[in-house]
Amino acid sequence: MKKFFVTFALIAAVVLTSTARAAEFEMVEYSAQVKLQWLSAAGIPEAQKFLKLIDRPVFFHADNLADFERIQLTNSLYQELNFTAAMDYVREKNYRNVFDLACSLSPRAMILGDEGRRVIVGELNTVCLLGDWCVDEFGKTSKQTVSYDAFWLQDAVGMMESANKFDGEICIIEQGVSIYLADDIRSQMFDNIHSVLKKHGGCLITSDFCQKKYFTDVATALYGAEAAPTLYAETKAMYEKVYGDKIADDALQDEQEAIEYLRAHGLRAEKIPLFRTLPKLYINSKLTPEQIQRVNELSVRTYLWVITAI
Ligand SMILES: C[S@@+](CC[C@H](N)C(=O)[O-])C[C@H]1O[C@@H](n2cnc3c(N)ncnc32)[C@H](O)[C@@H]1O
DSSP, X not given: OHHHHHHHHHHHHHHSXXXXXXXXXXXXXXHHHHHHHHXXXXXXXXXXXXXXXXXXXXXXXXXXXXXXXXXXXXHHHHHHHHHHHHHHHHHHTTOSEEEEETOSSOHHHHHHXXXXXXXXXXXXXXXXXXXXXXXXXXXXXXXXXXXXXXXOTTOHHHHHHHHTTOOSOEEEEEOSSGGGSOHHHHHHHHHHHHHHHHHHXXXXXXXXXXXXXXXXXXXXXXXXXXXXXXXXXXXXXXXXXXXXXOOOXXXXXXXXXXXXXXXXXXXXXXXXXXXXXXXXXGGGGGSOHHXXXXXXXXXXXXXXXXXXXX
């Protein structure tokens, strides 16, 4: 009940007037909404539900982004691959605890939460307010199993306090974040993750290392090798618009360097295929048979890193 009133009071500013809502939403990292836009376009119902609930116009469309159709399909495929691969891994290992770090409003949390898994989303405060509100609005089992905790990735105490709410080993998911962080923040985040894994056991899964090659391979599967670097550059420019800042995309792109970086943080990495069996992707209904064939080939490549404490 208390949670209801606190959430209601905080969210009231978001829902009462469109002006207030716009102001509140501006405080939320815009990337949260952009990710939902791509997952929605892929056809993921839970992402569509989130977008409907927060009721904001989508950021990018054919009228304001050149090459929109190709950028949308590439990003939707890339996001759905990550989204589904992480869930498949959690199910395969039957992790009961999932720590979804900086994943924005998380349709994945709702799905895993509805399966009875305990999911904590670690996010910025404004995302947490919206996230908790969304869970109350459309959660089923997830009303009891999913919650959002506000802490910075670089906050050792905040991350550990949140992790301590789990009972047993934890599967931490981090995707699409570490590549954008400043070096010192990223370094602190991996130290914090190391402490959590050392104490609770489990692993971190991510596809952020060597992400540039992975994303380019996804674009190649859809549009061929010649178009892929352009699609990578266009996507980077689009996200730079969202962040209002330049993205340094050369960090942790070399596999050996990344392995050594992790080792320096007390972590070891194993690269595994995105999927062990062919995935059934929502986006397939938008692809040609040739594209599906190339996506199937991608799905067994070792883009997923499983990282554990040494
Ligand atoms: C690029 S999005 C990543 C979204 C998602 N993981 C994905 O795969 O696209 C970045 C998210 O991280 C959150 N974030 C950014 N910097 C953070 C920090 N230092 N601590 C906690 N969350 C952060 C933002 O609120 C945003 O929702």
